[in-house]
Amino acid sequence: MHQTAASSPNSGKMPHDVFRHVDVQWQPSEPMLQRTAAVFTAFLSCFFAAGLTFGFSALMPSLLDDGAFHEDCLHKEHRTCHAQRLHLVWVFTLGSSASALSTLPQGILLDWLGPRTCGLIFNATVAAGCVLFSMGGPGLWQTAYTTGFVLIAVGGSGVFVSTISFGNLFPGHAGLILAMLVACFDASMVIFELLTLLISSGMAVRTTMRLYALLPAALAVCASLVWPRTNVPGEQERRTSGSEDSKSDLDFWGKVLSADFFLFVYAAVVDVLCVNYFVATVYPRLLSVPHDDAKMLNSAFAFLLPAGAFIYAPLIGFILGQYGPAAGFLVFSGAYVIMVHVLMIFELGMLGGNFCVWVAFALFALCRPLLYASANALCGDLFSHRRHGQMYGLAMTLGGFCSLCIRPLAGLAASDSYVKVDYGLLVLQVFSTALPLRVFWNASTLKPSKGEYSPVSQRDPLSEKEA
Numbered sequence: 001m002h003q004t005a006a007s008s009p010n011s012g013k014m015p016h017d018v019f020r021h022v023d024v025q026w027q028p029s030e031p032m033l034q035r036t037a038a039v040f041t042a043f044l045s046c047f048f049a050a051g052l053t054f055g056f057s058a059l060m061p062s063l064l065d066d067g068a069f070h071e072d073c074l075h076k077e078h079r080t081c082h083a084q085r086l087h088l089v090w091v092f093t094l095g096s097s098a099s100a101l102s103t104l105p106q107g108i109l110l111d112w113l114g115p116r117t118c119g120l121i122f123n124a125t126v127a128a129g130c131v132l133f134s135m136g137g138p139g140l141w142q143t144a145y146t147t148g149f150v151l152i153a154v155g156g157s158g159v160f161v162s163t164i165s166f167g168n169l170f171p172g173h174a175g176l177i178l179a180m181l182v183a184c185f186d187a188s189m190v191i192f193e194l195l196t197l198l199i200s201s202g203m204a205v206r207t208t209m210r211l212y213a214l215l216p217a218a219l220a221v222c223a224s225l226v227w228p229r230t231n232v233p234g235e236q237e238r239r240t241s242g243s244e245d246s247k248s249d250l251d252f253w254g255k256v257l258s259a260d261f262f263l264f265v266y267a268a269v270v271d272v273l274c275v276n277y278f279v280a281t282v283y284p285r286l287l288s289v290p291h292d293d294a295k296m297l298n299s300a301f302a303f304l305l306p307a308g309a310f311i312y313a314p315l316i317g318f319i320l321g322q323y324g325p326a327a328g329f330l331v332f333s334g335a336y337v338i339m340v341h342v343l344m345i346f347e348l349g350m351l352g353g354n355f356c357v358w359v360a361f362a363l364f365a366l367c368r369p370l371l372y373a374s375a376n377a378l379c380g381d382l383f384s385h386r387r388h389g390q391m392y393g394l395a396m397t398l399g400g401f402c403s404l405c406i407r408p409l410a411g412l413a414a415s416d417s418y419v420k421v422d423y424g425l426l427v428l429q430v431f432s433t434a435l436p437l438r439v440f441w442n443a444s445t446l447k448p449s450k451g452e453y454s455p456v457s458q459r460d461p462l463s464e465k466e467a
Contacts, residue, residue, distance in 0.1 A: 034226055035169045035170065037222075037226040038166065038169060038226045038227050038228060039166055039169055039170070039177060041219060041222040041223060041226060041227070042119075042163040042166050042181060042227070043180060043181065043184050044184075044219055044222075045119065045123055045159050045163070045216075045219045045222075045223065046159065046160055046163060046181050046184035046185045046188065047184040047185075047187055047188050047191075048188065048191065048215045048216060048219060049122075049123055049126040049155065049156050049159045049188070049215070049216045049219060050156045050157070050159045050160040050184070050185045050188050051156060051160070051185045051186060051187075051188035051189050052126070052152055052153075052156050052188055052189070052191055052192060053092075053095050053096055053099050053149075053152060053153040053156055053157075054096070054188075054189040055188070055189035055190060055191060055192035055193060056091075056092045056095065056149070056192060057092070058190075058192040058193040058196050059192040059195065059196055060085070060088050061196070062196050062199045062200070062205055063088060063145075063205065064080045064084060064085070064088070066204075066205045067138070068084070068087075068088065068136060068142075068145055069083075069084045069087040069088065069142060069145070070084055070138070071138055071139070071142070072084050072086075072087050090146075091145055091146050091149050092149070094146060094149070094150055095149045095150050095152065095153035096153065097400070098150045098153050098154050099153040099154060099156065099157040099400075100157075100396070100397065100399070100400025100401075100403065101397055101400055101401075102154045102157060102158070102397075103157060103161060103392075103393040103394075103396040103397045103400065104390070104393040104394050104396075104397040105393070106118070106122070106154075106157065106158045106161045106162075106389070106393055107161055107388075107389030107390045107391070107392055107393020107394065108389065108390050108393065109121075109158075109389070110161055110162055110164075110231065110388075110389030110393075111231065111386065111387060111388065111389040111390050114228065114229045114230040114231065115162045115163065115165070115166070115223075115227045115228055115229070115230070115231065115232075116223060116224060116227040116228060116229045117224075117229075118158060118161075118162040119159065119162045119163075119219075119220070119223025119224070119227045120220050120221075120223050120224040121158070121220075122154075122155045122156075122158030122159045122161075122162060123155065123159055123216045123217070123219045123220035123223055124155075124216070124217065124220040125151050125154060125155030125158065126151070126152050126155035126156055126159065126213075126216040127155075127213045127214075127215075127216040127217040127220065128151055128155075128213075129147075129148045129149065129150070129151030129152035129153075129154075129155055130148065130152060130209045130210070130212055130213035130216070131148070131209070131210055131213045132144050132147055132148035132151060133145060133148030133149055133151075133152065133209050134148070134205070134206045134207075134208075134209035134210045134213075135148070135206070136148065155216075156188075160181070160185050161389060161392070161393060162223075162227075163181055164231075164376050164379075164380070164388060164389065164392055165231040165232040165233075165380060165385055165388055166181065166232065167181075167376075167377065168232040168233060168380070168385070169228070169232055172321070173317065173321065174320065174321065174377065175316060175317040175318065175319065175320025175321035175373070175377070176313060176314065176316075176317025176318075176320075176321065177317075178316075178317075178320060178373040178376055178377055179309070179312070179313040179314075179316035179317045179320070179369060179370075179373045180310075180313050180317075181373075182309055182316075182369040182372045182373050182376075183306070183309035183310045183313050183369055185372075186305060186306040186309040186368070186369060187306035187307075187309065187310065188306075189305075189306060190306060191212075195208050195209075195212060230385075231385040231386070231388050231389065232385065233384070233385040252387060252390060255383055255387060255391060256391075256394070259438075260382050260383075260438075261382075261383070261391065261395075263434055263435040263438060264375075264378065264379065264382060264391075264395060264435055265394075265395050265398055266431070266432060266434075266435070267329060267375075267432035267433075267434075267435040267436075268375050268395045268396070268398075268399055269395070269398055269399045269402045270425075270428045270429055270431075270432045271329075271332065271336075271371050271375075271429065271432055272371070272396075272399040272402070272403065273399070273402050273403060273405065273406070273425070273428075274336060274425050274428075274429055275364075275367065275368050275371060276403050276406055277406050277409055277410070277421075277425065278364060279305075280406050280407075280410055281410050281413060281418065282298060282301050283298050284410070284413075284414055285343070285346075285347070285418055286298060286357070288347075288349075289354065289357075293354060297354060297357055297361075300361065301361055304361050304362070304365045305364075305365060305368070307365075308362070308364075308365025308366065308368075308369070309365070309368070309369040311365070312365065312366045312369060312370070313369070315366070316328070316366075316369060316370050316373055319331055319370070320373060320374065320377055324377075324378075324381075324439075325373075325374040325375075325376075325377035325378035325381060326374075326378060326435075326436035326439035326440055327436065328370055328371075328373065328374030328377070328378075329371075329374050329375075329378070329432070329433070329435060329436040330433060330436045330437075331370060332367055332370050332371050332374065333429060333430070333432065333433050335363050335366055335367050335370075336363075336367055336426070336429055337426065337429075337430075338363060339359075339360050339363040339364060339367065340422045340423065340425075340426045342356045342359045342360045342363070343356070343360050343418070343419075343422055344419050344422065344423075346360070347417075347418050347419050348419070375392070375395070376392065378435075378436075378439070379391055379392045379395065380392075382439075409421055409425075
């Protein structure tokens with residue numbers, strides 16, 4: 001997107017406090033301290049509240065031992081039963097579905113109320129969900145498990161959505177901050193593992209959940225104090241003081257009907273489908289290896305998924321910072337292509353041992369956080385911070401709907417061939433590169449003037465020395 005330079009006298013340099021026009025309450029005397037506090041508490045919020053939903057399986061054994069949904073069992077003398085486990089799976093299904101489908105309304109709230117208010121609301125929602133979940137029990141109190149978990153899921157995804165513009169608080173490190181936010185979100189799935197350890201040591205489920213509720217409650221207070229009041233604009237929006245990009249003036253539906261949004265949605269939906277499909281089919285793919293190896297590899301994958309997001313965070317930050325989110329999409333595509341071919345070698349038994357599995361895991365640990373960080377950053381670049389929440393929320397909600405295809409795809413792969421389904425998804429994924437290629441094409445044909453911002457790279461041209 002080409003930006004026209006402003007004609008104001010100060011258009012050639014960056015104002016001392018770039019956030020004054022964004023948040024009038026931002027203290028210009030201590031900008032670094034408050035920005036640092038906002039980013040730090042955002043990391044904590046994403047780790048302790050945003051992705052709890054996806055670690056629910058670790059808590060299920062403790063809930064079974066505690067008698068959750070035991071009334072579903074026909075034979076009450078049995079400690080656990082299949083119906084009881086199915087009910088817990090249903091609780092997870094409702095929570096994960098609510099998490100995906102609530103992204104659009106959360107984005108609308110974010111654009112309307114701003115990160116500070118949304119951070120307060122959604123962190124408090126997670127805290128309330130933990131308290132309600134702790135009240136689960138026999139009879140009508142069974143609904144407390146379901147309602148509480150749905151609140152945890154919806155509040156958690158809302159916490160992450162509230163932070164999507166925080167990379168712009170430090171433009172020179174925007175990519176790294178986005179990568180770390182995604183890493184904290186991924187890592188939060190281990191929280192229920194840690195809570196399970198407390199429960200195993202003798203602490204009751206009810207007590208554990210109520211004590212844990214204090215953390216998101218405290219983070220809600222922090223968000224209400226230090227998070228910015230409005231979405232933080234990207235560099236190109238700060239550079240323009242007298243004129244706006246033509247797309248910023250379009251209404252919501254004008255942007256939704258644009259070619260950029262169509263390509264963005266297609267890329268986001270297909271890439272999210274590819275990522276979630278692989279997560280869902282990891283263990284079934286390993287049935288061809290010895291049982292002990294399969295269990296070890298599955299456990300290793302569960303560890304590498306959150307750990308890899310932290311390990312790759314500097315690399316992702318470098319890619320986004322130096323080359324921009326469009327390059328992030330292309331790197332994702334390249335890594336995914338290699339991963340599919342490595343999996344093909346494994347599926348066809350062309351190379352003995354588990355080497356190919358480890359390579360695929362290493363590549364996937366890069367792909368997942370890179371995808372979400374790139375999608376977040378590119379959405380802001382294409383549609384401006386004013387509609388960032390709505391556009392990102394709509395794309396992710398559509399991705400949630402399309403993820404319903406995972407179960408039939410997994411069934412088809414199990415009955416026929418994982419290789420065929422992998423290559424079918426790969427064909428769809430190749431077409432998603434139209435989005436980053438379009439961005440690079442626009443950048444090459446509409447080169448910004450000296451001192452202006454380029455959407456391809458997030459580097460600050462005004463901070464670079466003039467030749």
